[in-house]
Amino acid sequence: MTAFPRKPALLAALALLAGAAITPAEAQSTVTEGQKLAFDRGKGNCLTCHVMKGGDLPGTIGPELKDIKAKYPDRSELTAIIFDETKRNPQTMMPPFGRNRILTEQEIDAIVDFLQTL
Secondary structure, eight states: OOSSOOOHHHHHHHHHHHHHOOOHHHHHHHHHHHHHHHHOTTTTOGGGTOOBTTOSSOOSSSOOBOSHHHHOOSHHHHHHHHHHGGGTOTTOOSOOTTTTTSSOHHHHHHHHHHHTTO
16 A cells, blocks of 8 residues: 555646646747847837847836846736736837737747746
């Protein structure tokens, strides 16, 4: 007899989670992709309005993007801001990147991964 009873559903769920976990290399890859998108003047274009570490010729319309993980510990809040900030602030000048299909959900996720490193 084992110390832990066998629970097939629990074992299956753990196996799925283990397979879904991303490696550190994959995580770094999404951060790198997010940075490229954020700095790309034709795509994310974050530098047009925001000062960000590592960015050249930043704008000053929006707030400086630093300490993001501390400011937005709930990742979904930051994702929602990038997707469509007009829902939270109707007077914003920030484009609704997701709603207007400027960025895909995958691209927004990559940008969030990058922003959380700032």
